Amino acid sequence: MSKINDFVVKFANVNGSGSASANAMFAKSIFRMGIPVTPKNIFPSNIQGLPTWFEVRISKHGYAARREGIDCFITLNPQTYQTDVKEILPGGYLVYDNTMPRNFSRKDINYIGIPMASICAENYDDPRQRQLFKNIVCLGALAALLKIDIKIIESLIKEDFEKKPKLIPPNIKALYLGRDFALENLDCDLNVGLKKIRTTKKKILIQGNEAAGLGCVYGGATVVGWYPITPSTSLVEAFQKYVNLFRVKDNGEVSAGIIQAEDELAAVGMAIGANWNGARAFTATSGPGISLMSEFLGLAYFAEIPLVLFNIQRGGPSTGMPTRTQQSDILSCAYASHGDTKHILLFPSDPKECFEMAAQSFDLAEILQTPIIVMSDLDIGMNDWVIDPLQWNDKTSYERGKVLKKQDLDELMNWGRYLDVDGDGIPYRTLPGTHETKGSYFTRGTSHDAFAGYTEDGRINADNMMRITKKFKKSVKYLPKSVRRKAKKDTNIGLIYFGSTSVAIDEANDILESQGHATDLLRIRSFPFGRGISSFIDDHDHIIVMEQNRDAQMRSLLINELNKDSSKIHSILNFDGSPVTANFIVKAFLNLLKKNQVVFKSLKKKQSAA
Amino acid sequence: MSFIKKPSVHHPKLPTNALGLNRRDYEGALSTLCAGCGHDSVSSAIIEACYNLSIPAHKLAKLSGIGCSSKTPTYFLNKSHGFNSVHGRMPSVATGANLANRDLVYLGVSGDGDTASIGLGQFCHIIRRRLNMLYVVDNNGTYGLTKGQFSATNDKNSKSKKGEDNPFESIDLAALAIQLGAGFVARSFSGDKDQLIPLMTAALKYRGFAFIDVVSPCVTFNNHSQSTKSYEYFREHNEALGYLDVIPETEEIKVNYKEGSSAQVQMHDGSKMILHKLDKSHNLYDRGNSIKILNDHQTKGSIVTGLIYLDKEERDLHDTINSNQKPLNILTEKDLCPGSKGLDYVNASFR
Numbered sequence: 038m039s040k041i042n043d044f045v046v047k048f049a050n051v052n053g054s055g056s057a058s059a060n061a062m063f064a065k066s067i068f069r070m071g072i073p074v075t076p077k078n079i080f081p082s083n084i085q086g087l088p089t090w091f092e093v094r095i096s097k098h099g100y101a102a103r104r105e106g107i108d109c110f111i112t113l114n115p116q117t118y119q120t121d122v123k124e125i126l127p128g129g130y131l132v133y134d135n136t137m138p139r140n141f142s143r144k145d146i147n148y149i150g151i152p153m154a155s156i157c158a159e160n161y162d163d164p165r166q167r168q169l170f171k172n173i174v175c176l177g178a179l180a181a182l183l184k185i186d187i188k189i190i191e192s193l194i195k196e197d198f199e200k201k202p203k204l205i206p207p208n209i210k211a212l213y214l215g216r217d218f219a220l221e222n223l224d225c226d227l228n229v230g231l232k233k234i235r236t237t238k239k240k241i242l243i244q245g246n247e248a249a250g251l252g253c254v255y256g257g258a259t260v261v262g263w264y265p266i267t268p269s270t271s272l273v274e275a276f277q278k279y280v281n282l283f284r285v286k287d288n289g290e291v292s293a294g295i296i297q298a299e300d301e302l303a304a305v306g307m308a309i310g311a312n313w314n315g316a317r318a319f320t321a322t323s324g325p326g327i328s329l330m331s332e333f334l335g336l337a338y339f340a341e342i343p344l345v346l347f348n349i350q351r352g353g354p355s356t357g358m359p360t361r362t363q364q365s366d367i368l369s370c371a372y373a374s375h376g377d378t379k380h381i382l383l384f385p386s387d388p389k390e391c392f393e394m395a396a397q398s399f400d401l402a403e404i405l406q407t408p409i410i411v412m413s414d415l416d417i418g419m420n421d422w423v424i425d426p427l428q429w430n431d432k433t434s435y436e437r438g439k440v441l442k443k444q445d446l447d448e449l450m451n452w453g454r455y456l457d458v459d460g461d462g463i464p465y466r467t468l469p470g471t472h473e474t475k476g477s478y479f480t481r482g483t484s485h486d487a488f489a490g491y492t493e494d495g496r497i498n499a500d501n502m503m504r505i506t507k508k509f510k511k512s513v514k515y516l517p518k519s520v521r522r523k524a525k526k527d528t529n530i531g532l533i534y535f536g537s538t539s540v541a542i543d544e545a546n547d548i549l550e551s552q553g554h555a556t557d558l559l560r561i562r563s564f565p566f567g568r569g570i571s572s573f574i575d576d577h578d579h580i581i582v583m584e585q586n587r588d589a590q591m592r593s594l595l596i597n598e599l600n601k602d603s604s605k606i607h608s609i610l611n612f613d614g615s616p617v618t619a620n621f622i623v624k625a626f627l628n629l630l631k632k633n634q635v636v637f638k639s640l641k642k643k644q645s646a647a
Numbered sequence: 648m649s650f651i652k653k654p655s656v657h658h659p660k661l662p663t664n665a666l667g668l669n670r671r672d673y674e675g676a677l678s679t680l681c682a683g684c685g686h687d688s689v690s691s692a693i694i695e696a697c698y699n700l701s702i703p704a705h706k707l708a709k710l711s712g713i714g715c716s717s718k719t720p721t722y723f724l725n726k727s728h729g730f731n732s733v734h735g736r737m738p739s740v741a742t743g744a745n746l747a748n749r750d751l752v753y754l755g756v757s758g759d760g761d762t763a764s765i766g767l768g769q770f771c772h773i774i775r776r777r778l779n780m781l782y783v784v785d786n787n788g789t790y791g792l793t794k795g796q797f798s799a800t801n802d803k804n805s806k807s808k809k810g811e812d813n814p815f816e817s818i819d820l821a822a823l824a825i826q827l828g829a830g831f832v833a834r835s836f837s838g839d840k841d842q843l844i845p846l847m848t849a850a851l852k853y854r855g856f857a858f859i860d861v862v863s864p865c866v867t868f869n870n871h872s873q874s875t876k877s878y879e880y881f882r883e884h885n886e887a888l889g890y891l892d893v894i895p896e897t898e899e900i901k902v903n904y905k906e907g908s909s910a911q912v913q914m915h916d917g918s919k920m921i922l923h924k925l926d927k928s929h930n931l932y933d934r935g936n937s938i939k940i941l942n943d944h945q946t947k948g949s950i951v952t953g954l955i956y957l958d959k960e961e962r963d964l965h966d967t968i969n970s971n972q973k974p975l976n977i978l979t980e981k982d983l984c985p986g987s988k989g990l991d992y993v994n995a996s997f998r
Contacts (some may be wrong), residue, residue, distance in 0.1 A: 069998075240998075241994050241997035241998055242997055242998075243997045247997075251993060254983070254984075254985065255984055255985070255990075257978075257980065257983040257984060259746075259747070259975040259976070259978060259983065260743055260746045260747055260975060262739065262742070262743060279985075279993075282985075282989075283985040283989055284983070286971070289969055290969055290970065290971045290972060291968065291969055291970055291971065292970075292971045292975065292978055292982055292983060293970070293975070294746035294747075294964075294965075294968055294970050294975060295968070296742065296746070296776070296964075296968075298739065298772070299768055299769065299771075299772040300768065302736060302739065302769075303736070303738070303739035303742075303768075303769055303772065304739075305739075306732070306733075306736045306738075306739025306740050306742070306743065306769070307739050307740070307742045307743035307746070308743055309732075309740060309743060310710075310730070310732075310739065310740035310741060310742060310743025310744040310745075310746075310747070311743035311744060311746055311747040311975075311976075312743070312747075313730060313740070313743070313744060313747075314708070314743070314744040314747035314748050314751075314976055315747055315748065315976035315977075316743075316746065316747030316748070316975045316976040318743060318746075318747070332733055333733060333736065336732065336733050426990075426994040427990050427993065427994055428987070428990065429984075429986060429987045429989075429990045430987070431986050431987050433980070433984070434980055435979075435980055467728070468728075468748075468976070469705070469706075469708045469727070469728035469744075469748070469751055470705055470706050470708075470728075470748065470750070470751050471705065472705060473703060473704075473705050473726070474705075474726055477704075477705060477725065477726050477727055477728050477729075478728065478729070479720070479721060479728075479729040479730075479731060480728070480729065480730045480731065481730075481731040482731065482732070482733060483731065491721075
């Protein structure tokens with residue numbers, strides 16, 4: 038069976054051995070051949086020495102989720118060899134360095150030995166180069182075995198080493214050493230291989246954190262307080278990179294203030310202080326940072342200060358799995374901080390939405406005067422995704438919300454910081470320095486009246502809390518709407534999902550459909566939930582919520598916030614830290630059917646019977 | 648505290664400053680602190696310094712954390728925006744605020760609990776960054792609002808009101824500030840306005856991080872005979888290094904000063920500080936010497952006051968990061984958004 042443009046390649050490497058750039062070139066060269074590609078970097082919380090994998094799914098159909106079963110495994114790490122070999126599909130290939138003789142147990146796979154170490158030893162004197170170029174020799178051999186256009190790899194090498202041109206010739210030499218070895222010594226007629234198509238011609242290959250950092254530049258963010266934490270760090274680094282590119286004046290002055298804080302508490306404090314003072318500011322973190330920031334989140338919620346916070350979720354609880362992915366901070370973010378608090382959440386499903394929601398979140402924060410938490414995850418944030426090019430409408434103007442200017446204050450008699458003038462629960466705010474005598478007030482986390490004065494009058498405090506609830510409920514109209522997709526035939530089953538799970542759902546749905554199952558789909562994009570989500574649940578006898586955590590947090594939030602019957606809402610849960618696969622979802626779905634927890638009924642029949 | 652509200656009308660002949668404002672224009676709400684609280688004197692000194700400098704109140708932002716001291720910004724400058732943040736976190740909020748708008752004056756008021764315990768980390772790092780602000784600690788050695796626990800600045804030999812021993816070493820915030828790079832470091836006493844007001848005045852003008860540790864007795868929980876933060880103890884053990892005069896740019900120096908015991912410092916805005924030294928051995932431009940003076944006095948049980956350390960080179964965080972001279976909070980789409988053209992370039996780099 039030929040698997041042209043439809044197979045999975047996996048690399049097993051040792052962290053810190055220089056494999057990352059060769060691996061990235063492997064994926065990018067396939068992307069440049071026009072073929073949809075999904076690379077996943079599976080890395081340890083370590084700098085050097087521990088195992089790391091790079092898994093690349095190639096799918097002419099454009100399926101972008103992970104897929105189990107490896108067609109071609111490049112095993113360059115003896116530490117993990119025993120477990121790696123088990124992942125290879127029968128009839129698949131194991132590529133290895135045969136400089137030293139090896140014994141193999143499986144009889145149902147093919148072995149391809151390339152003497153990478155000895156090739157490098159013969160051609161390079163420097164021990165460091167001997168190590169690094171093994172990866173490039175391997176890449177060259179793969180070009181021959183899998184039919185990658187070697188000219189594309191050559192140009193990628195030139196681009197990568199543009200600033201160190203001395204490194205270009207030895208890299209290209211290694212590439213051709215590998216290729217020539219394969220052509221001369223190996224049977225390069227494999228059942229997996231690549232063929233140029235045009236599917237990704239207009240697309241880009243980008244990571245979610247890169248897109249989100251860029252979105253913050255487009256959204257007009259100027260102040261960032263941040264503290265390094267995997268997997269959010271690259272978001273701020275991207276912001277810094279695009280500030281350097283777009284926001285440095287001729288005289289060297291920078292139109293941004295980016296401060297690496299002493300901890301997450303200070304990081305969010307800086308973002309809050311800047312927003313209070315009228316600059317668009319954000320911070321980015323992951324689970325442990327959310328725990329630390331919770332006190333400040335309560336202040337921003339209660340004192341009604343705009344704030345944008347990116348949570349690039351990783352495996353929890355506690356330090357958890359810092360380099361693996363999960364969607365397990367839903368509840369801790371929705372209700373972050375003590376007392377009655379609720380926060381607006383956005384759920385991007387790919388880097389494109391990371392860009393768009395990042396830019397939009399600054400409008401939302403200022404319109405609604407409250408924290409906006411963008412719930413990305415490691416899978417979106419730190420892996421390359423094939424997406425349509427990012428777009429920006431040049432007519433876009435920033436929505437700065439209800440901020441009173443000097444002349445507004447001149448005309449006003451009775452301004453109160455927390456007065457609900459418009460009936461939407463959103464009060465008017467003022468910025469320091471606006472007016473000589475009017476509009477000053479005291480921002481506080483203590484209970485306050487409509488004029489920001491301290492009060493211990495429980496009735497006044499309760500009124501204020503109810504106004505904030507009103508604002509929260511009404512915020513729905515500003516938020517990204519859920520996306521509903523109807524099955525080809527009428528069904529009583531609805532599947533709800535969000536975020537990075539989306540690509541696996543797309544594929545699982547195709548598989549289920551081909552097997553005759555029908556499921557309506559709904560992708561959540563924001564919290565608080567809109568009416569569309571509520572009616573979707575009402576419209577179906579059975580609801581399945583797919584999420585990547587143990588405790589079915591989104592299901593709990595739906596039941597709690599929309600007051601739904603929990604017995605009809607089921608879960609599919611993946612929380613092993615790896616991005617969920619379509620097969621996992623299909624299996625879990627069929628299992629629900631098998632156990633009669635979910636029973637399919639065609640609605641049309643039901644109606645005609647009645 | 649007093650329950651009687653002051654009338655908003657005032658005597659028509661109250662003196663006014665360069666902005667045509669009188670002292671009442673710089674006042675705030677009525678204090679709810681205990682009668683005789685040192686913190687109220689600190690608030691008065693702030694009012695006086697801002698009045699003297701003719702700072703437009705709306706161009707000053709007052710920030711605080713949590714505790715008795717952190718309540719005080721309500722009691723001065725009611726035409727300024729105030730921010731009562733969370734416990735120990737005023738420095739980060741001030742940092743963000745200052746980054747957003749470099750054109751305002753930032754005044755942070757904190758306490759010894761807020762700064763030396765829960766907020767010690769943020770205090771250290773705001774100093775390292777040389778944020779342009781005046782950071783005042785109303786230092787009374789005790790947690791007043793929770794009724795008299797020791798704070799981290801309480802001296803080891805200073806007992807609680809109930810007579811309990813304090814077994815732990817105290818933190819000297821002024822020494823810490825000097826070590827971490829603060830440009831202007833002073834210690835004073837809430838009961839000595841002749842010393843405190845000029846210090847505040849100079850500190851508000853200083854571009855960079857200015858810190859004043861004000862010993863400000865807690866009349867309710869830490870003003871007893873075995874306390875080292877009481878009015879009585881302070882008056883007996885105060886050793887002033889000197890006094891300060893601040894001469895605005897526009898005025899001539901009329902103060903007579905003796906050679907050798909006085910120094911004149913030019914500030915970044917053209918005004919001058921005249922230092923009248925009482926301790927001639929003190930080299931206030933030398934970090935090591937300044938820290939030594941603090942240590943020496945602490946060892947012998949006395950409290951050194953006055954301007955302790957000064958870095959004549961005034962610079963702040965905005966200088967370090969070379970940020971736009973315009974406040975970041977007034978920049979618009981035009982300044983900030985690279986538009987679709989920029990995006991074409993970025994998209995191309997990901998193909």
